[in-house]
Amino acid sequence: MPDKTFYITTPIYYVNDKPHIGHAYTCIAADVLARYHRLKGDDVFFLTGSDENSQKNITAAQTAGYTDMEQYLAIQAAVWQQAWDGLNISNSDFIRTTEERHKKGVYKFFDLVNKKGDIYKGVYKGFYCNGCEAFVTQSDLMEGNLCPIHKKPVETIEEENYFFSASKYRDAVLAHIEKNPDFIQPTSRRKEVVNYIKDHFTDISISRHFKTAKCGIPLPIDPEQAIYVWFDALINYLTGIGYGSESDDFATFWPANIQLVGKDIIKFHCALWPAMLMAAGLPLPEKVFAHGFFTINGDKISKSLGNAIDPVELCLTYGVDTVRYFLLREIRFGEDGDFSFDRLKERYESDLAKGIGNFTSRVLTLAEKVPVKDLEQEESLDDVEVKIMIEEAWKTYASALDSCALDDEIKTVWECISWGDKYIEQNKPWELIKEDPTQFANTMVLLLEVLRHVSAMVYPFMPDTAEKLWRQLDIEAFERTHASEQLIEWLPGTVRNPSKGESLFPPLIS
Ligand code: ME8
Numbered sequence: 013m014p015d016k017t018f019y020i021t022t023p024i025y026y027v028n029d030k031p032h033i034g035h036a037y038t039c040i041a042a043d044v045l046a047r048y049h050r051l052k053g054d055d056v057f058f059l060t061g062s063d064e065n066s067q068k069n070i071t072a073a074q075t076a077g078y079t080d081m082e083q084y085l086a087i088q089a090a091v092w093q094q095a096w097d098g099l100n101i102s103n104s105d106f107i108r109t110t111e112e113r114h115k116k117g118v119y120k121f122f123d124l125v126n127k128k129g130d131i132y133k134g135v136y137k138g139f140y141c142n143g144c145e146a147f148v149t150q151s152d153l154m155e156g157n158l159c160p161i162h163k164k165p166v167e168t169i170e171e172e173n174y175f176f177s178a179s180k181y182r183d184a185v186l187a188h189i190e191k192n193p194d195f196i197q198p199t200s201r202r203k204e205v206v207n208y209i210k211d212h213f214t215d216i217s218i219s220r221h222f223k224t225a226k227c228g229i230p231l232p233i234d235p236e237q238a239i240y241v242w243f244d245a246l247i248n249y250l251t252g253i254g255y256g257s258e259s260d261d262f263a264t265f266w267p268a269n270i271q272l273v274g275k276d277i278i279k280f281h282c283a284l285w286p287a288m289l290m291a292a293g294l295p296l297p298e299k300v301f302a303h304g305f306f307t308i309n310g311d312k313i314s315k316s317l318g319n320a321i322d323p324v325e326l327c328l329t330y331g332v333d334t335v336r337y338f339l340l341r342e343i344r345f346g347e348d349g350d351f352s353f354d355r356l357k358e359r360y361e362s363d364l365a366k367g368i369g370n371f372t373s374r375v376l377t378l379a380e381k382v383p384v385k386d387l388e389q390e391e392s393l394d395d396v397e398v399k400i401m402i403e404e405a406w407k408t409y410a411s412a413l414d415s416c417a418l419d420d421e422i423k424t425v426w427e428c429i430s431w432g433d434k435y436i437e438q439n440k441p442w443e444l445i446k447e448d449p450t451q452f453a454n455t456m457v458l459l460l461e462v463l464r465h466v467s468a469m470v471y472p473f474m475p476d477t478a479e480k481l482w483r484q485l486d487i488e489a490f491e492r493t494h495a496s497e498q499l500i501e502w503l504p505g506t507v508r509n510p511s512k513g514e515s516l517f518p519p520l521i522s
Pocket of ligand 1: 022023024025026027033034035037038063245246247248272273274275276277304305306307313
């Protein structure tokens with residue numbers, strides 16, 4: 013039995029449209045971390061899902077001509093899960109906030125907070141942005157009444173609602189952030205959250221009258237009111253692992269190790285969410301990591317600009333692993349960056365076709381010349397050097413992943429590939445075949461061992477490529493053998509029966 017658990021979440025997305033590459037980016041990043049922890053032998057739970065109690069979904073359903081909201085949501089939730097399947101996202105579950113199991117958990121949570129005396133009735137007078145599904149203050153607005161994110165006028169609301177005494181937890185949340193430097197990552201985002209809590213974190217209205225809200229989970233203490241979508245949505249991180257239902261997963265996996273979000277929703281996750289958890293007497297997640305935003309050729313991704321790229325279509329043209337690789341490699345994880353097709357093609361050629369593809373093909377072509385199982389290798393100084401190189405690479409790789417530096421993780425793998433390419437150039441194994449068969453054997457055993465390590469290292473972000481490499485190296489995939497530790501140990505001579513298969517990254521047809 014694994015002795016460590018690892019629980020990772022993504023935001024649950026609004027399903028009023030199909031996913032674009034921004035949404036795919038979060039899911040791919042979470043998938044890399046989930047797969048890496050599985051590779052280490054941890055017991056992993058990876059949750060994603062759909063945020064369905066939102067007015068945006070109602071508007072989209074009406075525009076699409078649906079009269080049956082349940083039908084629309086079921087279709088859309090399936091579209092999103094299928095997109096994740098297409099991108100090889102290995103989520104353990106997909107939570108929908110219209111599911112009964114979610115509602116049960118929300119009621120349990122609400123009851124605890126209410127019993128604590130943290131819910132009260134009041135009048136909300138202010139602004140609401142339908143795009144953000146959030147109450148906003150005058151200081152958030154630009155040009156009088158425009159939401160700064162959606163650039164659309166906000167609604168003015170005056171309603172009797174129920175409030176959550178979030179301000180009661182203000183100092184405790186600030187103290188938690190101060191005491192746990194890892195709680196908000198990257199560190200550059202911490203100040204923004206701390207300033208927000210200090211200047212703007214007040215009690216928050218957590219319900220809306222059904223007359224205006226149109227959808228949502230009825231408030232248990234007043235069924236004429238719907239629970240505010242963010243209060244409801246954040247609880248998915250608990251209900252998705254069985255909170256409120258009969259399941260051991262909640263006890264096993266909460267608190268989450270990493271909650272991955274985009275920078276747009278960091279305040280909800282680092283201010284409101286911790287206050288809610290404190291009110292319910294539950295421990296806080298270990299880390300909330302907010303990554304940056306992708307633009308497309310410099311523009312914000314948006315439906316109105318018509319520039320949203322469908323990640324599933326992108327995979328059909330370039331391959332799943334190319335898309336996964338490119339999104340993660342192109343921008344520093346945590347910062348903003350631009351998506352461009354020219355850069356995608358450049359990276360395909362230089363890093364994939366000429367990088368890992370070419371290295372694999374060179375090693376396997378040479379290995380096929382003399383059956384490796386017939387070779388007798390002896391230990392040489394080079395063995396020790398390359399062993400140290402690989403061990404150091406694994407350390408850098410692990411520390412990059414432990415700090416969510418996903419682009420650094422990838423760079424480490426490419427350093428091993430460059431090392432291998434140089435080693436081939438320096439040792440000229442094609443000449444050694446006749447001149448020095450023992451040295452040829454040593455060289456090949458070593459190169460095959462480097463390639464074996466590369467295959468394990470690429471697994472989290474390019475799982476299909478890893479599978480192809482394992483087939484070519486004649487290694488049982490670790491998921492079948494459960495011998496994952498062996499994949500990261502230095503075991504020269506393990507590869508006995510390699511064969512060159514299909515090219516990993518053939519030239520693009522453009
Ligand atoms: O906010 N670049 O859902 P949402 C990178 N339902 N990531 C992007 C992106 C971009 N251009 N655009 C979107 C919601 N994202 C709520 C969340 S959670 C309890 C409730 C990703 O459909 C990023 O992860 O608007 C961002 O935080 C998320 O999609 C917003 O998705």
